[in-house]
Amino acid sequence: MSVKLETRGLSKAYGAFVALQPTNIQVREGEFLTLLGPSGSGKTTLLQMISGLVPPSSGQLLIDGADATHASPGDRGMGLVFQSYALFPHMSVRDNVAYGLRMRKLPKAEVNRAVEDALGMVRMQDFAHRYPNELSGGQQQRIALARCFAYRPSVILLDEPLGALDKNLREHMQLEIRRMHKELGATFIYVTHDQEEALTLSDRICLMNRARVEQLATPLELYDQPASRFAAEFIGHSNLLCGRVSEYGTLQVEGRNVALAGCGGSLPGPGEATLLVRPEAAQLTAPAQGVLAGRIEECVFLGSDIRVLVRLPSGAVFSVRCARHLHPSVGDEVGISWQPQHATFLPAQVKP
Numbered sequence: 001m002s003v004k005l006e007t008r009g010l011s012k013a014y015g016a017f018v019a020l021q022p023t024n025i026q027v028r029e030g031e032f033l034t035l036l037g038p039s040g041s042g043k044t045t046l047l048q049m050i051s052g053l054v055p056p057s058s059g060q061l062l063i064d065g066a067d068a069t070h071a072s073p074g075d076r077g078m079g080l081v082f083q084s085y086a087l088f089p090h091m092s093v094r095d096n097v098a099y100g101l102r103m104r105k106l107p108k109a110e111v112n113r114a115v116e117d118a119l120g121m122v123r124m125q126d127f128a129h130r131y132p133n134e135l136s137g138g139q140q141q142r143i144a145l146a147r148c149f150a151y152r153p154s155v156i157l158l159d160e161p162l163g164a165l166d167k168n169l170r171e172h173m174q175l176e177i178r179r180m181h182k183e184l185g186a187t188f189i190y191v192t193h194d195q196e197e198a199l200t201l202s203d204r205i206c207l208m209n210r211a212r213v214e215q216l217a218t219p220l221e222l223y224d225q226p227a228s229r230f231a232a233e234f235i236g237h238s239n240l241l242c243g244r245v246s247e248y249g250t251l252q253v254e255g256r257n258v259a260l261a262g263c264g265g266s267l268p269g270p271g272e273a274t275l276l277v278r279p280e281a282a283q284l285t286a287p288a289q290g291v292l293a294g295r296i297e298e299c300v301f302l303g304s305d306i307r308v309l310v311r312l313p314s315g316a317v318f319s320v321r322c323a324r325h326l327h328p329s330v331g332d333e334v335g336i337s338w339q340p341q342h343a344t345f346l347p348a349q350v351k352p
């Protein structure tokens with residue numbers, strides 16, 4: 001797949017404050033890339049520099065291989081959608097969607113066709129004559145999307161576009177946005193702080209933390225092979241077992257020796273190492289049969305199954321997802337086991 005857009009050492013500082021460290025990413029033609037990270041990690045800053053609305057402090061932006069670092073926003077062929085819908089309140093839905101096309105002085109028939117297409121894409125054909133204050137939040141966001149789609153940009157930038165919607169509507173709109181991405185075939189760069197949203201939508205996720213890229217990978221890779229403690233903890237639930245690797249090829253943790261053989265990730269050398277075990281990869285056993293043992297401290301009913309929190313001897317808590325029919329109960333002494341291939345070593349951390 002060809003590269004649509006590339007940043008080379010792109011960075012942003014406000015005075016002495018670094019909002020984005022020099023960043024190198026490649027976005028592929030037609031892919032759905034999500035910038036995911038906690039609030040303040042630099043997602044919007046990166047997106048705005050790609051859009052041209054914020055000038056970088058250093059580095060380069062390439063679009064289709066050509067330097068576009070200093071191109072004006074209007075010349076970049078990009079569409080933008082933000083959390084606030086920013087519709088013109090005094091214009092009908094149709095006029096809102098047509099606005100950018102009319103600004104481009106397209107022939108009337110072409111404008112009408114593009115508006116119809118865009119409204120169809122967001123399933124709002126029947127609302128063309130309404131005004132923004134006659135629409136729900138979700139409908140307004142659809143119109144904001146249609147306004148962006150109407151002029152068929154090859155890159156669409158979306159900054160937390162579903163942030164103002166309630167959970168059910170947000171989940172519905174996620175599926176809708178995925179459908180729209182397929183139908184449009186454009187490159188999408190989507191900002192969110194919501195990991196589930198990122199996992200649902202993305203071809204790849206660019207995980208950001210403290211003004212830099214932590215890991216850029218597919219959702220599956222990010223979940224199964226996080227490159228750092230931050231990545232392991234930000235995506236999904238995780239149990240991180242930190243211990244010392246013995247000369248016999250075991251990880252010494254919680255007073256036990258956990259075999260290293262067969263585990264995923266890169267097997268650590270002597271020294272400290274961290275093993276990741278996801279709650280759904282672990283099972284409860286009799287105390288003597290577990291790799292680890294402890295006492296059940298809490299059972300959280302999740303509907304389909306139960307999240308069991310087991311207090312280990314060190315005081316750490318290990319989370320296990322367990323079937324309802326096993327009837328775990330608080331106070332039980334239990335063992336915890338897992339298949340080695342379902343546990344992954346985190347790469348040895350390079351301290352910055």
Ligand SMILES: Nc1ncnc2c1ncn2[C@@H]1O[C@H](COP(=O)(O)OP(=O)(O)O)[C@@H](O)[C@H]1O
Pocket residue numbers: 014017018019037038039040041042043044045046
């Ligand atoms: N115009 C600005 N002036 C000073 N600091 C800014 C400005 N814009 C953003 N920042 C800071 O840069 C950091 C990254 O911001 P932002 O990219 O908006 O984060 P995110 O979108 O991940 O929440 C934040 O600490 C923010 O306060």
Ligand SMILES: [Mg+2]
Pocket residue numbers: 043044045191
């Ligand atoms: Mg932001």
